Amino acid sequence: MKIGALAKATGTKVETVRYYEKIGLLPPPARTVSNYRDYGSDHLARLSFIRRARNLGFTLKALRELLALSDNKDQSCKAVDEIASRHLAEIDQKIDDLTTLRSELGRVIGACQHGTVAECKIIETLAPRI
Numbered sequence: 867m868k869i870g871a872l873a874k875a876t877g878t879k880v881e882t883v884r885y886y887e888k889i890g891l892l893p894p895p896a897r898t899v900s901n902y903r904d905y906g907s908d909h910l911a912r913l914s915f916i917r918r919a920r921n922l923g924f925t926l927k928a929l930r931e932l933l934a935l936s937d938n939k940d941q942s943c944k945a946v947d948e949i950a951s952r953h954l955a956e957i958d959q960k961i962d963d964l965t966t967l968r969s970e971l972g973r974v975i976g977a978c979q980h981g982t983v984a985e986c987k988i989i990e991t992l993a994p995r996i
Contacts (some may be wrong), residue, residue: 867904867905867906867910868902868903868904868905869883869884869902869903869905871905872905872909872910872913875910876910876913876914876917877917878913878917883913886913886916889926890930891912891916891926891929891930891933892909892912892913892916893908893909893912895909912933915933915936916929916933919932922953923953923956923957924949924953928949928952928953931945931949932946932949935949974987974988974991975988
């Protein structure tokens with residue numbers, strides 16, 4: 867299949883497919899006589915895996931590790947568990963950070979007296995302290 871069909875089948879932009887090839891996440895495809903990329907079912911499966919992992923927030927580094935592990939089916943999945951656990955810890959930290967941010971923003975909004983911008987607690991909180 868051509869790059870456009872692969873991109874459409876996986877919900878990926880053509881430029882992103884080329885980028886994944888460039889950085890080695892997706893192996894280069896065969897070329898047709900007219901020099902078009904010719905992707906096969908292995909490319910479709912790998913790109914689908916990449917897209918799913920990226921949608922779940924895995925970094926390119928973690929994705930590269932997961933792909934390397936998935937290419938060796940006979941090994942223990944302990945390393946996969948470690949990568950996923952590390953990612954889960956990062957998500958938990960982001961949730962904690964967002965919860966703190968939400969509380970602080972709620973506090974600042976709650977302090978709003980609906981006066982003038984010159985008296986606005988939100989602007990005051992966001993302004994740099996020089």
